[in-house]
Amino acid sequence: MKKRVPFFIIGLIIFISSFQSDKKSPLINIDQFDSVFTYDVRYATENNFLKQQVYDCEQCLLIPEVAKALVNANNEFCELGFMIKLFDCYRPVSVQKKMWEIYPNPSYVGNPYKSGSIHNRGAAIDMTIVRLDSTELDMGSDYDHFGKEAHIDHPHNDTIVKNRQQLWGIMKKHGFSPIRTEWWHFNYDAKNYGLKVWDIPFDCKE
Ligand SMILES: [Zn+2]
Numbered sequence: 095m096k097k098r099v100p101f102f103i104i105g106l107i108i109f110i111s112s113f114q115s116d117k118k119s120p121l122i123n124i125d126q127f128d129s130v131f132t133y134d135v136r137y138a139t140e141n142n143f144l145k146q147q148v149y150d151c152e153q154c155l156l157i158p159e160v161a162k163a164l165v166n167a168n169n170e171f172c173e174l175g176f177m178i179k180l181f182d183c184y185r186p187v188s189v190q191k192k193m194w195e196i197y198p199n200p201s202y203v204g205n206p207y208k209s210g211s212i213h214n215r216g217a218a219i220d221m222t223i224v225r226l227d228s229t230e231l232d233m234g235s236d237y238d239h240f241g242k243e244a245h246i247d248h249p250h251n252d253t254i255v256k257n258r259q260q261l262w263g264i265m266k267k268h269g270f271s272p273i274r275t276e277w278w279h280f281n282y283d284a285k286n287y288g289l290k291v292w293d294i295p296f297d298c299k300e
Contacts, residue, residue, distance in 0.1 A: 119292075119294050120157050120158075120216065120292070121155040121156060121157060121184055121216045121292070121294060122155065122156065122157075122158050122161050123153060123154065123155055124154040124155075124156060124161050124164065124165070124180070124183065125153075125154070126161075127161065127162075127165045129165045129168045129169055129172075130168075130172070130177060131154070131168060131177065131178050131179070131180055132177060132178070132179045132180070132224060132228060133152050133154070133179070133180050134179055134180070134181055134237075135149060135152040135153070135154070135180065135181060135182060136181060136182075136237070136238070137149045137182060137185075137189065138150070138151055138152040138153075142238060143196070143197065143238050143240070144192060144193065144196055148189045148192060149189070149296055150295070150296050150298045151296055151298035153183075153296050153297075153298070154180045154183035154184075154219075155183055155184035155216060155294075155296070156183050156184055156216045156217070156219070157215070157216040157217055159282070160216065160217045160219075160282040163268045163269050163270065163282060164178070164219060164268070164270075166268050167264055167265055167267075167268040167270070170264050170267075170268070171223055171264060172226070174260075174264075175225060175226055176223040176224065176225060176226065176231075176260075177223065177224060177226060178221050178222075178223055179221060179222050179223065179224045180219065180220075180221050181220035181221055181222070181237050181238075181278060182213060182219070182220040183213070183216070183218075183219055183220075184213060184214075184216040184292070184294075185211065185213035185214055186214070186292070186293045186294060186295060186296075187206055187210060187214050187291050187292065187293040188293055190203075190204065190206040190210055190211055190213070190214055190291075191206045194206050194207075197240070199240070201275050202240050202275060202276070206291075210291045212281045212282070214291035214292060214293075215290065215291055215292065216292065217281065217282040218279060218280065218281050218282070219270070219279075219280050219282075220237065220238075220276070220278045220279050220280075221278060221280065222237065222261065222278055223260065223261050231257040231260075231261075232253055232254050232257055233254060233257055233258060233261070233277055233278070234248065234250045234254040234258070234277065235277070237278050238278075244275065244276055244277055244278075245274060245275055245277075246258070246262075246272050246273075246274055246275075246276075246277055247274065258277055261277075265280050269282055269283045270282055270283065271283055
């Protein structure tokens with residue numbers, strides 16, 4: 095005779111497993127820190143190269159070591175009259191796969207079927223700096239512009255070069271490195287975030 099598992103047992107298992115996966119999440123929300131960031135997370139809108147909303151809400155999740163380094167960098171920018179504007183932090187692997195389907199170019203999108211992106215490990219940030227009145231600094235191209243104007247070695251006028259140096263100088267001081275093709279992307283230099291990629295949905299109830 096076939097044994098049936100009572101519904102309340104199934105419910106209990108689902109409840110316990112969801113609690114455990116919450117507990118195991120290595121990511122923290124940057125808004126837990128007493129530091130003012132501004133946000134323009136375009137993947138939580140349709141204004142992005144995918145032309146679709148792929149995040150349920152605008153959040154910046156990172157592993158704790160990276161979050162603390164980013165807060166330190168933001169505090170230093172604030173002393174100089176700027177603040178960080180966040181475009182993207184942790185990115186679930188499922189979203190990385192969608193990006194790869196639409197734009198399979200490893201210069202701009204990490205291949206999720208190989209090593210993926212440092213974003214999938216909660217250790218990369220896409221960002222710029224704005225003045226405290228929220229006005230933008232000219233960085234030579236828009237965010238997610240897949241062209242050579244976005245490259246860090248592309249020749250630009252003095253204002254853009256100065257703005258980029260301002261951005262990179264403080265980020266490097268706090269342990270972040272830019273990548274060649276995207277002026278807005280920073281990987282955290284520590285190697286201890288390891289190889290594991292995560293597929294944790296955003297908790298949009300907060
Ligand atoms: Zn990035």
